[in-house]
Amino acid sequence: xxxxxxxxxxxxxxxxxxxxxxxxxxxxxxxxxxxxxxxxxxxxxxxxxxxxxxxxxxxxxxxxxxxxxxxxxxxxxxxxxxxxxxxxxxxxxxxxxxxxxxxxxxxxxxxxxxxxxxxxxxxxxxxxxxxxxxxxxxxxxxxxxxxxxxxxxxxxxxxxxxxxxxxxxxxxxxxxxxxxxxxxxxxxxxxxxxxxxxxxxxxxxxxxxxxxxxxxxxxxxxxxxxxxxxxxxxxxxxxxxxxxxxxxxxxxxxxxxxxxxxxxxxxxxxxxxxxxxxxxxxxxxxxxxxxxxxxxxxxxxxxxxxxxxxxxxxxxxxxxxxxxxxxxxxxxxxxxxxxxxxxxxxxxxxxxxxxxxxxxxxxxxxxxxxxxxxxxxxxxxxxxxxxxxxxxxxxxxxxxxxxxxxxxxxxxxxx
Numbered sequence: 001x002x003x004x005x006x007x008x009x010x011x012x013x014x015x016x017x018x019x020x021x022x023x024x025x026x027x028x029x030x031x032x033x034x035x036x037x038x039x040x041x042x043x044x045x046x047x048x049x050x051x052x053x054x055x056x057x058x059x060x061x062x063x064x065x066x067x068x069x070x071x072x073x074x075x076x077x078x079x080x081x082x083x084x085x086x087x088x089x090x091x092x093x094x095x096x097x098x099x100x101x102x103x104x105x106x107x108x109x110x111x112x113x114x115x116x117x118x119x120x121x122x123x124x125x126x127x128x129x130x131x132x133x134x135x136x137x138x139x140x141x142x143x144x145x146x147x148x149x150x151x152x153x154x155x156x157x158x159x160x161x162x163x164x165x166x167x168x169x170x171x172x173x174x175x176x177x178x179x180x181x182x183x184x185x186x187x188x189x190x191x192x193x194x195x196x197x198x199x200x201x202x203x204x205x206x207x208x209x210x211x212x213x214x215x216x217x218x219x220x221x222x223x224x225x226x227x228x229x230x231x232x233x234x235x236x237x238x239x240x241x242x243x244x245x246x247x248x249x250x251x252x253x254x255x256x257x258x259x260x261x262x263x264x265x266x267x268x269x270x271x272x273x274x275x276x277x278x279x280x281x282x283x284x285x286x287x288x289x290x291x292x293x294x295x296x297x298x299x300x301x302x303x304x305x306x307x308x309x310x311x312x313x314x315x316x317x318x319x320x321x322x323x324x325x326x327x328x329x330x331x332x333x334x335x336x337x338x339x340x341x342x343x344x345x346x347x348x349x350x351x352x353x354x355x356x357x358x359x360x361x362x363x364x365x366x367x368x369x370x371x372x373x374x375x376x377x378x379x380x381x382x383x384x385x386x387x388x389x390x391x392x393x394x395x396x397x398x399x400x401x402x403x404x405x406x407x408x409x410x411x412x413x414x415x
Contacts, residue, residue, distance in 0.1 A: 034147070034149045035056060035061060035120075037120045037121055038121070038123070038124050038145075038149065038154070038156070039054065039055075041120070041121040042124050042137060042156075045128065045138075045173070046138070048173050048175075049170065049174075050173075051138070051166070051169050054142060055143070056144075056145055056146070057102065057144040057159065058100075058101075059100040059102040060097055060102060060144055061145075061146040061147055062100040062146070063090070063093070063096040063099070064111075064146035064148030064155040064156065064157045065146075065155070066090075066148070067089065067093070067111075067113075067148055067155050068148030068149060068152070070085070070086075070087035070088065070089065071113070071152055071153045071155070072150050072151075072152040072153065073086050073087045075152070075341075077113070079093060080092060081096070093109050093111035093157060094108075094109040097146070097159070102159065106162065107144065107160065107161055109157055110157065112127050112155075113153055113155050113156075114127050114130075114133075114153070114156075115152070115339075115341065117149070117150070117152065117154055120149050120154060123149070123154030124154070129180065130187040131183065131191060131203035131244050132187055132189070133187070134203075134205055135205055135207045135235050135237055135244075136158050137156070138169040138170070138171045139169060139207050139208055139242075140166035140168065140207075140208055141160050141161070141165060141208070142158045143159070145159075146159075160238075162239060165210075165240065166208070167208055168207060168208035168209065169205075170205065170261070170264065171205050172202070172204065172268040174266035174267060175266075175267070175268070176269070177269045178270075178271045179251075180271060181201065181202060181251040181253060181270050182200065182201055182250040182251065183199065183202055183246075184198070184199045184349050185197075186338050186347075191233060191244070191246075194233075195231055195246070199250065200231075200248060201228070201246065201248070202251060203244050204244065204245040204259050205243070205244050206218075206243045206244075206261040206262075207237070207240075208240055208242070209240060209262075210240065210241070211240060211241055213241070216243050216261055216262055217261070217262055218230060218232055218259070218260065218262075219259070219260050220245060220247065220258070220260075221257065222252065222255055222256075222257055223255055223256040223257070228247050228248075228251075229247070229248040230245050230248065231245075231246040232244070232245060232246070243261065245259060251270050252270065253271060253272055254269070254271070255270050256268070257270070295407035297317045297407065299315075299316070300314065300317060300322055300407055300408065300409060301409070302315055302408070302409055302411070303409070303410045303411065304329065304332045304413075305412060309328060309329065309332050312328070313325050315329075315409065318375070319375070321375045321388055321390070322388070322389040322409050323378075323387065323388055323389060324389045324392075329389070329393070330348055330392070330396075333393070333411070334350055335349060335396060336348070336349045336350070344379075345359075346358075346359075348392060352367070353366065353367060353396055353397065354366070354367055354368075355392060357373075357387055357392070358377070359376070359379055359385070360378065361373075362374070362376045364391065364395075373388060373391055374388070374391075389409055398411050399411070399412040399413075
């Protein structure tokens with residue numbers, strides 16, 4: 001019976017684990033502080049959920065670290081390792097865990113990989129935002145965790161004992177605030193494809209359902225009591241299942257939603273609209289404020305809706321064009337940024353706009369329509385990705401102005 005169940009977890013791990021989130025590619029070795037940072041971040045979420053905390057397991061951490069290093073050395077992004085490649089430590093996640101000393105007849109092993117690696121905490125959150133990854137991390141009976149991390153990948157190996165049922169876990173959790181409004185398919189496999197959707201509302205997950213249940217009752221209402229149209233998606237997790245509640249449309253900003261699945265009811269509140277103008281801003285006319293310091297050609301100031309923002313690395317001017325680092329500015333504008341290292345591709349999503357840029361290519365796509373660039377995105381000698389400021393921000397519907405006396409680019413969002 002254990003072997004049959006183990007095979008079920010293997011299948012579940014493949015289905016849940018192959019989804020990935022892409023980030024940057026600068027190497028950084030993992031250490032105890034990094035592992036504890038990832039664990040603490042995840043346990044903080046689990047504490048808010050009211051479910052048992054996890055603990056680091058040396059065998060799982062060794063297995064996760066080995067696989068993170070394998071992915072870095074071979075510049076790969078999968079879960080399967082090839083025996084003829086450098087760093088091989090086992091073909092599949094449970095093979096690597098067993099080789100590192102975990103009793104895989106006693107524990108079911110899962111694997112989640114993120115390529116959003118600005119920090120271990122950011123990597124964990126990216127997995128929580130990817131629903132097919134999230135499910136294994138919010139199971140109440142998931143007790144052990146392995147963490148592997150470098151600037152190419154964050155590898156998490158959660159594990160649970162067979163036939164242990166500690167109840168259900170929900171995410172977003174009850175009372176959670178700042179919840180994103182949507183999901184945009186940035187996961188492989190993309191769970192939206194079967195519904196023929198390019199985007200949806202943010203997924204809600206109810207994990208820890210008995211395998212024999214072929215359906216669950218579910219409903220969702222907004223703060224005015226209006227029903228939200230939903231889809232339901234079942235995900236197998238070895239000896240238990242998770243159900244995802246999928247709003248058919250993006251949720252509203254700053255709205256409290258109440259969800260009921262089976263006999264459990266809870267509420268969460270979405271993030272405030274990041275593009276909402278401040279009360280001191282004159283719409284359509286960038287606010288002039290004193291810069292926090294003197295800027296230069298190689299350290300350009302960026303002011304978004306009247307507020308200076310810090311970006312790292314620094315924005316810079318090359319020729320007559322201003323280039324900004326991939327992250328920082330777009331997040332301040334309320335956009336989501338995805339870096340796909342395999343294809344050297346940047347995707348920027350905000351509302352109904354999707355911009356796709358390719359490194360070294362002067363052709364961009366805006367909602368699928370080709371547009372020419374005067375300058376191509378590039379990767380600096382330090383390994384940072386830069387994109388042209390004016391095109392990217394104006395394509396998102398913002399005004400861009402240049403204050404030459406202050407070496408400052410001014411971005412003013414229209415709505």
